[in-house]
Amino acid sequence: MSLQYRTGLQDIPSYDAAPERIWGIQINANECNMPMPPLVEERVLTRLSRVAFNRYPNEQYADLVEQIAKNFRLQSDQILIGSGSSEIIEKLFYCFGGSPEKKIVYPDPSFSMYHIYAKAAQATAVEVPLEADMTLDIDKFVSAVVDNQASLAVICNPNNPTGTVLSVSDIQYIADNIPESTAFLVDEAYVEFYGKSATGLLKDYPNLIIARTFSKAYGLAATRVGYMLASRAITDMIGKAYMPYHMNTLSLVTADICYQMRQEFVPHIQIMISERKRMAEQVKQLKGFAVYPSETNFLLVHNNDIDGLIERLEANDIGVRKFGKDSRLADCVRISMGTREENDTWYAVCKAFSEGRA
Numbered sequence: 497m498s499l500q501y502r503t504g505l506q507d508i509p510s511y512d513a514a515p516e517r518i519w520g521i522q523i524n525a526n527e528c529n530m531p532m533p534p535l536v537e538e539r540v541l542t543r544l545s546r547v548a549f550n551r552y553p554n555e556q557y558a559d560l561v562e563q564i565a566k567n568f569r570l571q572s573d574q575i576l577i578g579s580g581s582s583e584i585i586e587k588l589f590y591c592f593g594g595s596p597e598k599k600i601v602y603p604d605p606s607f608s609m610y611h612i613y614a615k616a617a618q619a620t621a622v623e624v625p626l627e628a629d630m631t632l633d634i635d636k637f638v639s640a641v642v643d644n645q646a647s648l649a650v651i652c653n654p655n656n657p658t659g660t661v662l663s664v665s666d667i668q669y670i671a672d673n674i675p676e677s678t679a680f681l682v683d684e685a686y687v688e689f690y691g692k693s694a695t696g697l698l699k700d701y702p703n704l705i706i707a708r709t710f711s712k713a714y715g716l717a718a719t720r721v722g723y724m725l726a727s728r729a730i731t732d733m734i735g736k737a738y739m740p741y742h743m744n745t746l747s748l749v750t751a752d753i754c755y756q757m758r759q760e761f762v763p764h765i766q767i768m769i770s771e772r773k774r775m776a777e778q779v780k781q782l783k784g785f786a787v788y789p790s791e792t793n794f795l796l797v798h799n800n801d802i803d804g805l806i807e808r809l810e811a812n813d814i815g816v817r818k819f820g821k822d823s824r825l826a827d828c829v830r831i832s833m834g835t836r837e838e839n840d841t842w843y844a845v846c847k848a849f850s851e852g853r854a
């Protein structure tokens with residue numbers, strides 16, 4: 497007997513980030529490896545103890561929206577909150593997809609989920625290959641968008657998994673040269689490590705959409721909270737795709753307090769940035785290793801014997817992000833920055849590997 501699933505569901509690849517194993521050193525998902533700042537944690541726990549579990553999360557949603565709006569000097573109706581920026585991105589693909597005539601353009605390699613969301617939305621994915629050095633030729637990207645009359649163009653900036661960036665003027669160049677009828681999503685999941693955001697362009701480009709997350713720099717991956725900023729015309733339409741009360745109060749109040757206290761996270765972010773710089777410098781010196789320039793909390797590391805390296809790391813209970821054999825990143829691993837001590841540990845394994853020691 498075969499069940500009558502939705503057309504195309506069979507061809508959607510399964511989500512590959514589900515952990516097959518919990519590692520002693522978990523540096524495969526770009527999580528923050530530091531606990532919440534104690535002052536923030538105390539406030540969060542107190543607030544959680546006062547949650548009205550019998551009520552739908554109306555007020556708490558509005559409170560977080562209002563805070564975000566204030567910070568960006570936007571109207572509240574220009575903001576949507578999602579269950580992670582994953583939900584936001586998935587909804588955008590859904591809303592700008594729906595049939596193969598809808599083309600969604602994004603670079604490759606980039607966030608692996610874009611491919612899956614495009615398929616799930618029954619849209620046609622148009623991937624623009626990055627150059628050999630993993631930078632994006634913005635003219636090639638613009639041409640792909642224009643030639644395909646894309647419904648949605650997506651740039652991840654800084655880019656996961658390469659760590660590379662476009663400048664705000666590059667983003668503006670793309671916005672200036674793609675049709676107004678193409679929605680333009682900039683996924684800023686790692687922007688806190690880069691410091692340069694395209695949010696300033698929102699007022700001039702009604703087709704621009706920015707997605708942000710609390711999962712990476714703010715270390716709230718467990719709560720699943722992200723948000724998008726756009727013109728009201730866009731949020732009105734995308735808002736239709738969400739279920740009522742899709743965000744839960746526990747996550748909303750936690751994110752709300754972390755956002756109010758975001759200054760407390762600045763030292764954490766600075767540590768992650770300085771660790772990334774320190775590790776990039778060290779890994780670069782190792783024989784057989786190359787590192788792509790990164791403005792994130794992770795490094796994309798190249799080695800000709802990638803299987804050997806991964807085997808050695810895993811034997812030491814260190815979990816890193818691997819890429820498929822048919823991927824352009826087949827000879828790379830992505831390593832998220834852990835604590836200083838964790839970083840010293842994985843580096844020591846890499847060093848021993850490069851020197852041919854067991």
Ligand SMILES: *Cc1c(COP(=O)(O)O)cnc(C)c1O
Nearest residue numbers: 580581582607656685709711722
């Ligand atoms: C991690 C990540 C996201 C999604 O994170 P959420 O936890 O769903 O908020 C989105 N885009 C990129 C590029 C990411 O790396």
